[in-house]
Amino acid sequence: MNVTIIDVAKKAGVSPSTVSRVISGSTRISAATTEKVKAVMEELGYHPNLMAKNLVSRTTMTIGLLLPRNADEAFLDLFFSEVTRGILSQATRAGYDLLLKTGKSEQEELEAVTRLAKGRRVDGIILLQSRRDDTVIRYLLQEKFPFVLIGRDPERPDILSVDNDNVQGAYDVTRHLLELGHRRIGYAGGPLELVVSSDRYEGYRRALAESGIEPDPRWVFGADLIRQDSTAAVRALMEQPERPTALVVMDDLLAFSLLGSLSELGWSVPGDMAVFGFNDNPMSPVSTPPVSSVDIGVYQLGLQAAGLLLKSIKNEEIAERRVIVPHRLLPRESSQPPGS
Incomplete structure (x- = not known):
C-alpha cells in the first residue's frame, strides 16, 4: 500500500498542511505535535518524497x-x-x-x-x-x-x-609561561596571512611586550618548516648560542612533532623546553609527556x-x-x- 500524506494526517488527527510543515522542519509546529506526526509516519512507513518537496520549495536541505x-x-x-x-x-x-x-x-x-x-x-x-x-x-x-x-x-x-578570541588565547598561554619564570619564549605557528595565525601571534607578542620583552625573530618559525623537516627545525633552534626555554605552538599536531624531534635529538620536555599547544587534541593528555593545550571548544x-x-x-x-x-x-x- 502506498502511504500518502493524507493517510498520515488522518491517523495523527491533524491537517495535511501540518504534516507538510513537520516534514519541512517548520518551527511553527509544537514539539508535541511534531513528535506525534513523526511517530505516525514511522508507524505507517511513510517516507516523504524529498526531491519533489525540494523542487517545490527551491531548497536542497x-x-x-x-x-x-x-x-x-x-x-x-x-x-x-x-x-x-x-x-x-x-x-x-x-x-x-x-x-x-x-x-x-x-x-x-x-x-x-x-x-x-x-x-x-x-x-x-x-x-x-x-x-x-x-x-x-x-x-x-x-x-x-x-x-x-x-x-x-x-x-x-x-x-x-x-x-x-585567538589573540586572548595566545596572550593567556604566553602569560602562563611568563608566570612560570620563562623569559625566552619562542613561537611556532602557521602563515600570517591566515587570520587565526596572525591573531595568535599578536597575542603572544602582546604578552611579551607587557613584560618588556621583544620577540626574537630567531625563535619564531612557521608550521610548514616543522612539517617538512621537524628534526632540522628543532636542531637549528636548539643549537643557537641563546635558545628559548619555552614554545607557544599553533596546534597540538605541531607540538607532537616538536616533542618527537626534541626527544630524538636528546633534549627533554619540559626540562630543556616547555611546550604549550592549542586545540586540545584527544592525544594530548596521554602523550609523553602530556601536552599542555588550549581547549577552544x-x-x-x-x-x-x-x-x-x-x-x-x-x-x-x-x-x-x-x-x-x-x-x-x-x-x-x-x-x-x-x-x-
Whole structure:
C-alpha cells in the first residue's frame, strides 16, 4: 500500500498542511505535535518524497562545508573531524544533509564554492578559515549566498561568524609561561596571512611586550618548516648560542612533532623546553609527556556555526552576528618552570 500524506494526517488527527510543515522542519509546529506526526509516519512507513518537496520549495536541505586542504590531510587533524561532528549534529537535528568540499589552494577553494553556489547544490556554506582579503568570502558576499565563517574576517567584521578570541588565547598561554619564570619564549605557528595565525601571534607578542620583552625573530618559525623537516627545525633552534626555554605552538599536531624531534635529538620536555599547544587534541593528555593545550571548544564551534547558518537560510532573526566560544587553558606536564 502506498502511504500518502493524507493517510498520515488522518491517523495523527491533524491537517495535511501540518504534516507538510513537520516534514519541512517548520518551527511553527509544537514539539508535541511534531513528535506525534513523526511517530505516525514511522508507524505507517511513510517516507516523504524529498526531491519533489525540494523542487517545490527551491531548497536542497543540504549545507556545504569547505575544508581548507584535501580530505586525506584534513582528517588526519582531529580539529576538522571534531568541528565536522558539531556541524553534522546540528544539521541532522534540523533534517539537513552535509556536503564536504576541499581545496588545496585559495583558487581551488573558490572554484569549489562557485560550483556549490551557482549550481544551487547547497542552501548555505560553512567556511573553516579565512585569509586577509579572502576571495572566497568576497565571492559569497557578492552572490548574496548564505554562509558562516568559523574564524574572523578583519575586513568584514559584520559577517556571520563563530570564533574564539585567538589573540586572548595566545596572550593567556604566553602569560602562563611568563608566570612560570620563562623569559625566552619562542613561537611556532602557521602563515600570517591566515587570520587565526596572525591573531595568535599578536597575542603572544602582546604578552611579551607587557613584560618588556621583544620577540626574537630567531625563535619564531612557521608550521610548514616543522612539517617538512621537524628534526632540522628543532636542531637549528636548539643549537643557537641563546635558545628559548619555552614554545607557544599553533596546534597540538605541531607540538607532537616538536616533542618527537626534541626527544630524538636528546633534549627533554619540559626540562630543556616547555611546550604549550592549542586545540586540545584527544592525544594530548596521554602523550609523553602530556601536552599542555588550549581547549577552544572545537565541537561547539561546529555546533554554533551550523545553528547560525540554518537561521540565516530560514531568514530567522539572528541576535548575534559574531559568536565567541570561550577557551580555557589546560596546563599539563609539558609546561613547567625552566629547568624542571
